[in-house]
Amino acid sequence: MDDAKTRTRRRILEVATGILEREGAEAVSTRSVAAAAGIRAASLYQLFGDKDGLLAALAIHAFDIYLAEKQALAHTGDPVGDMRHAWDMHVDFGLRHPALYVLMYGTDRPGRRPPAADEAHELLLKFLDRMAAAGRLRLPPALAARLLLASITGVTLSLIGVPPEDRDPEVSARMRDTLIDSLAAGRPQPPDADPGLVPRALALDAALGAADEDELPLRPAETALLRVWLNQLAC
Missing domain, CATH: 1.10.10.60 (Homeodomain-like)
Structure with missing residues (x-):
């Protein structure tokens, strides 16, 4: 062009x-x-x-605006805290841009998901991979991502439907803390403490996913099988 x-x-x-x-x-x-x-x-x-084509382009444009804000979030040494900040940013974006948000998440149809939505999902998975690598995640990242997306979009869309003067910020804060606390494996433990089987399995799976194949003593098929077993242990 x-x-x-x-x-x-x-x-x-x-x-x-x-x-x-x-x-x-x-x-x-x-x-x-x-x-x-x-x-x-x-x-x-x-x-x-036509109008449908324009609205589809607007949805992509909205995700581009959202991603620019999401990518600007600073990472700290606390991936669980970062997840809480990311939740607040997501809800705040929806309340500042309600019409765009409804276009992004309230009119989604199978097969018509904007490519930028997949990029937003990948950013979420990266947050969760960091939690898993730190031994802080109780569920496989893919499942945790589905739970988070369902919860955060539900909260944001419900708040958008309430007049601004009647919105209770505790709704988002309580849902955020309840869900993230259920996903997080607790605060970092001393080196000699046992974090439990699930966080250890997910941490090893995250390490395998981040490693180069040449660094691993296993063949690719063996690594894939090991990761399946690790996710089974985490379920």
């Missing part, structure tokens, strides 16, 4: 985002966006097709 088309596309998405956040999805039409962007409707159709 040449520079002129890239600039036009960016302009359309910025204008459409403004309309969406001010007036809601009902107000987003090819005609209204083209008029607000100062372009011909034909130019918008060439870039996005």
Whole structure:
């Protein structure tokens, strides 16, 4: 895509985002966006097709905004604390951009998930891998990620549906602490303490996943089988 088309596309998405956040999805039409962007409707159709194409592009744009904020979060030596901060950032993003958030998470359809949603999921798995590597995770990262996503999107969408003056921040804080405390294996233990079987199995699985194949004394098939066994131990 040449520079002129890239600039036009960016302009359309910025204008459409403004309309969406001010007036809601009902107000987003090819005609209204083209008029607000100062372009011909034909130019918008060439870039996005119909309204569904424009909304799909807006969902990707929303995830790009979200990822920029998520990637800016600083990591500390406490992966569980970092997870709590990431939860708060996620909910805060949804409450600051409710229309975008509903477009991202409230209208998801099988087979139409934006690629940026997968990138957001990968960031979540990286958080959980850090917890597992530190011996702080009670469940396999993939299962923990599904539980976290279901919980955090449910909380955020429910808060979006409540008038701002009636929102209780304790709803998010209590759900966050209840879920993360159920996933976390407790505070770091002294070197000679036994953290338990599940955190040790998940920590070894995380170490195997992060290692180069050349560093391992096992063949790839053996490593894969060992990781299956470790996840079985953690279930």
